[in-house]
Amino acid sequence: MTVACHHQAHVTAITPGYVEMNPGVSQSDSVTHAILAPYKLGLDSVMNAVVGQTAFALPNEKGKTETLLGNFVADACLSKGNANYHPADGLPAQVCILNNGGLRASLPAGNVTRGNVFELMPFDNEIVVVTVSGNKMWDLVKFAAASGGVPIAGMNIGMKPDKTPGTVLIGGMPFDSTKTYKVMTSDYLANGGDKMGFLRDPIQQDKTGYLIRNAILDTFSEALNAGRLISPVIDGRMHYEK
DSSP: OOOOOOOOOOOOOOOOOOOOOSTTSOOOOHHHHHHHHHHHHHHHHHHTSEEEEESSOBOOOOSOSOOHHHHHHHHHHHHHHHHTOOOTTOOOOOEEEOOGGGOOSOBOSEEEEHHHHHHHOOSOOEEEEEEEOHHHHHHHHHHHHHHTOOOEESEEEEEOTTSOEEEEEETTEEOOTTSOEEEEEEHHHHTTGGGOGGGSSOSEEEEEEEEHHHHHHHHHHHHHHTTOOBOOOOOOSEEEOO
């Protein structure tokens, strides 16, 4: 019979201290570096790959009715999202709404890397489509107007000076409260995130299995293969009426 001996460790002393972490202090650890170096090299090669090009910088701006970045991402989601949306009725989503807080970084002028896109959209948010009543769609419009501006695509919202809706066009047609509408958005917002409770409990919710980040990457890839620069415009999709 073999008897194993087990030695229990006991803490005999605690010596407090700290390690300063900042770019100006060397944190060299040859053993750790040797372990991580191959992984860092592989990750850098992926993240530093150029996925597309912009004609000019797309800054992450706040407090504006429209931004180049917001228009670009909303348009990318609506276009690529519909390409990956296969509903039983065959009808695409008419509009897209996102939130400014979901866009976390700017995009540079010129070459854009995969890492730039991950910084812009670090979350694995899935694109979903919610079918809503005319009343809930109007709640969406009122929310967008009251916010003073959120990323949207597929609709044009005129705002009065008091931030209430004025003229509203969806797919180029006047808003109709008797119709139902298909709204493309993120899974987070579809579940009422960022105070968008009007998207909860829709007539129907369809998941696409397609990430917002992939919509951005695929839009860049398509443009790059066609030799085009990404060049969104401010087109008045959200504006104050005179």
